[in-house]
Amino acid sequence: MFSEDTIAAIATPPGEGGIGIVRISGDKALNIAREIFLFAGSKNETFKDRYLHYGKAVDGEGRIIDEVLLAYMKAPRSYTTEDVVEIHCHGGIIPVTNILKEVIKKGARLAEPGEFTKRAFLNGRIDLVQAEAVMDLISAKTQGLAKTSLMQMEGGLSGHIRSMREKLLGIMAHIEVTIDYPEEDIDELATQSILDDIVSILKTIDYLLETAEEGKLIRQGIRAVIVGKTNVGKSSLLNALVREERAIVTDIPGTTRDVIEEFINIKGVAVRIVDTAGIRETLDQVEKIGIEKSKQNIERADLIIVVLDASSPLEDEDRQILNYIKDKKALLILNKIDKPPLLNKKDIEEHLGREVPIVESSLTLGKGIDKIEEIIYKMFFRGEVEFSDGMMITNIRHQEALIRANSCLTDALEGLDSQIPLDIVSIDLRGAVDSLGSITGETVTEDLVNRIFSEFCLGK
Numbered sequence: 001m002f003s004e005d006t007i008a009a010i011a012t013p014p015g016e017g018g019i020g021i022v023r024i025s026g027d028k029a030l031n032i033a034r035e036i037f038l039f040a041g042s043k044n045e046t047f048k049d050r051y052l053h054y055g056k057a058v059d060g061e062g063r064i065i066d067e068v069l070l071a072y073m074k075a076p077r078s079y080t081t082e083d084v085v086e087i088h089c090h091g092g093i094i095p096v097t098n099i100l101k102e103v104i105k106k107g108a109r110l111a112e113p114g115e116f117t118k119r120a121f122l123n124g125r126i127d128l129v130q131a132e133a134v135m136d137l138i139s140a141k142t143q144g145l146a147k148t149s150l151m152q153m154e155g156g157l158s159g160h161i162r163s164m165r166e167k168l169l170g171i172m173a174h175i176e177v178t179i180d181y182p183e184e185d186i187d188e189l190a191t192q193s194i195l196d197d198i199v200s201i202l203k204t205i206d207y208l209l210e211t212a213e214e215g216k217l218i219r220q221g222i223r224a225v226i227v228g229k230t231n232v233g234k235s236s237l238l239n240a241l242v243r244e245e246r247a248i249v250t251d252i253p254g255t256t257r258d259v260i261e262e263f264i265n266i267k268g269v270a271v272r273i274v275d276t277a278g279i280r281e282t283l284d285q286v287e288k289i290g291i292e293k294s295k296q297n298i299e300r301a302d303l304i305i306v307v308l309d310a311s312s313p314l315e316d317e318d319r320q321i322l323n324y325i326k327d328k329k330a331l332l333i334l335n336k337i338d339k340p341p342l343l344n345k346k347d348i349e350e351h352l353g354r355e356v357p358i359v360e361s362s363l364t365l366g367k368g369i370d371k372i373e374e375i376i377y378k379m380f381f382r383g384e385v386e387f388s389d390g391m392m393i394t395n396i397r398h399q400e401a402l403i404r405a406n407s408c409l410t411d412a413l414e415g416l417d418s419q420i421p422l423d424i425v426s427i428d429l430r431g432a433v434d435s436l437g438s439i440t441g442e443t444v445t446e447d448l449v450n451r452i453f454s455e456f457c458l459g460k
Contacts, residue, residue, distance in 0.1 A: 006032070007111035007119075008103045010096050011459035017091030022099045023459055024108055025116055029083040030072065032106040036099070037070050037087070049074040057087060057099050065102065066095040080116055081123040114456025118449070121441060128441030128452070129158045132395055135456050136219060144268025145218050148392055157398075158440050160208075160391060164201045165436040171197055172429050175422050191416065198413050201432075205406050208393050212402075215394035217302075217380055221263065221270035224376065225298055227324070228307035229317040233335040236363040237307055238262065238275040241372070266373050269381070274301070303376065304330040310360065311339035314347045322351050331357050331375060338362040397452075398439050405435035 006026025012019065024032060030047065039045040039055045047053060050073060057065040069088040078084040087103075089095045104110060112118075114135070121131045133152035140146040152158070171194050226234045242262045260275040276298075298304060304325045308318055334343060337360045349355055357375050361368025393399050408431035415425040437443030 006108045007115055008032075008100060008108035009111040009116070009459040010100055011086070012091065012096070014093060015091075016093075020089050020091040020096035021459075022087045022089070022096055022103060023111075023116065024085040024087075024103055025078070025080045025082045025111075025119060026108070027083060028107050029085045032103055032108060033070060033072065033085045033087075035106050036065075036102050037068070047072040049077070052088075057089065057102070059098075059102050060105065065098045066090055068099075076123075079125075080119040081125050082119065111458065112454070113458050114453035114460060117456060117460055118453040121449070121453075126153075127155075127158050128444065128449075129161070129395075129398070129439060130155060131441075132397075132452065134460065136394065138457065138460065141221065141263050141270040142218075142265050142268050145270070145394070147268075148215075148218060148394060152394075157391065157393075160204065161436055161439050164204060165433055165440075165442070167197055167201060168429055168433050168436070172426055172433065175426050175429070178422055195413065195416055198409055198416075202406065202409050202413070205402050205409070208391065209399065209402055209406065211391065212393040212399040214381055215392045216396060216399070218269055218392075219394040221272050222302050222376070222380060223272045223274065223300065224303040224305055225274045225276060225301040226305045226307060227276055227298060227321055229309075229315070229321065232307045232309045233333075233363045234275055234307050235260075237305070237333060237335070237361075237372075238273055240363050240366065240369050241273055264373075266377050267381075269377065271376060298324050298328075302329065303379065304328050305333060305372075306330060307333045307335055308343060308348070309336055310334040310341050310343045311336045313342050314344070314351070319351055322348065326352060326354075329379065331359065331372070331379065333368070333372065334358060334360045335363055337367070338365055401435045401439045405432040408432035408435065 004027070006024065006028035008022060008024045011021040011023040033047060036057050036059070037053070037055055038058055039053065045053070047070070051071070053070045053072070055068065055070065057068045059065055066089040071086045071088070073079075073084040073086075075081055075083045087099055089099055100110075117126075117131050117134055120126050121128060126134075130153050133149045137146055137149035137153065140149055174194065226237055228234050238260065241264050262273050262275075264271050264273055306321060306325060308314075332348065334345075345358060348358075357379065359368050359371050359375060361372065363369075393402065408428045412425050412428035412432070415428060434443045438448075441449070
């Protein structure tokens with residue numbers, strides 16, 4: 001799984017910017033730096049650990065590529081625990097690309113996605129939970145996910161997982177002694193202690209699993225789709241939620257013909273708002289495609305926001321849309337309450353056959369927006385979410401591993417109660433240990449590691 005090659009990549013986003021960084025890691029990093037960097041002062045200067053050195057990057061012919069700063073981080077006190085060199089040049093595609101090309105000519109190879117973090121994991125600097133938290137922090141769209149990711153990077157979750165695993169290994173060692181030396185029967189007091197420890201671990205796992213659904217939403221965000229017939233205010237709702245004129249709003253039915261997506265932040269949680277084409281019968285081919293996309297987005301949504309015109313009675317088109325959400329989590333917006341009301345709420349509930357949250361609004365006057373955001377949050381979260389707590393599961397992989405551990409420990413507990421042979425109980429305990437170890441990376445396959453890091457961005 002581990003490669004001793006020296007790797008290099010551009011560590012900053014592509015495009016124009018104030019600075020661009022080329023990162024190099026491996027035992028050849030310092031030699032490569034010596035070959036392409038000219039100190040601005042004396043030629044006899046040497047690279048100091050954790051210093052910024054000013055000079056110029058040059059190609060093999062001695063031609064200047066760019067004016068740069070170079071940072072050298074000596075192993076093992078670096079991100080990868082290897083020698084790391086970062087060359088900071090002017091931000092732009094040409095300077096960073098030219099420097100990277102020269103670095104590769106001098107003996108480095110292009111890094112794979114996430115390979116720097118992968119090396120940090122393989123070298124024991126971080127565990128797999130912390131590595132995945134790095135990517136979550138990079139992609140975080142809210143302060144909530146950023147805080148949770150930082151706690152996990154600092155080992156908040158890993159510590160709890162490791163503590164449970166070590167306790168189980170202690171129980172297994174105790175049982176193994178009893179199996180190897182049957183004349184030393186496990187006494188009643190020791191049996192009760194083992195039962196208490198397993199119950200305690202199960203309670204911790206149950207607590208973590210209870211956070212998983214909310215954690216998944218914090219990590220991935222809530223996908224909310226706005227639907228309704230034409231000209232009821234769907235685009236106005238999107239604009240009001242994102243606080244800018246993101247969608248075109250006119251009195252002409254069918255103005256929105258394609259799906260428009262924007263992220264909003266509700267109490268630290270990312271909500272992806274999807275504005276769709278109004279659902280109606282039409283002969284316009286382009287509009288038909290947009291309507292079909294609307295129906296597809298309804299199927300993938302965590303929440304359907306149905307916008308209805310409160311100044312108009314319930315029509316067949318409204319009923320058709322309500323049919324799409326009968327078994328889905330939905331929020332109804334009665335828009336245009338500034339006009340004389342003609343829509344009967346009872347007709348809506350009778351058609352749906354259940355109660356759903358309803359908010360009255362006048363989007364043109366800005367009324368009801370705060371209430372809409374409040375209800376969206378309450379529909380998914382129980383009270384305020386404590387983002388600074390490391391005891392939260394935000395990763396589906398972790399959730400699945402905890403479910404497996406929970407099942408193994410439940411079987412072990414039942415086995416001890418039924419007094420089945422201890423070697424059978426030990427098998428269940430080993431399953432729990434392996435499941436917990438797969439979270440932190442202590443018992444993990446090469447394929448899984450490669451898959452996890454392949455989802456990282458280049459240069460990290």
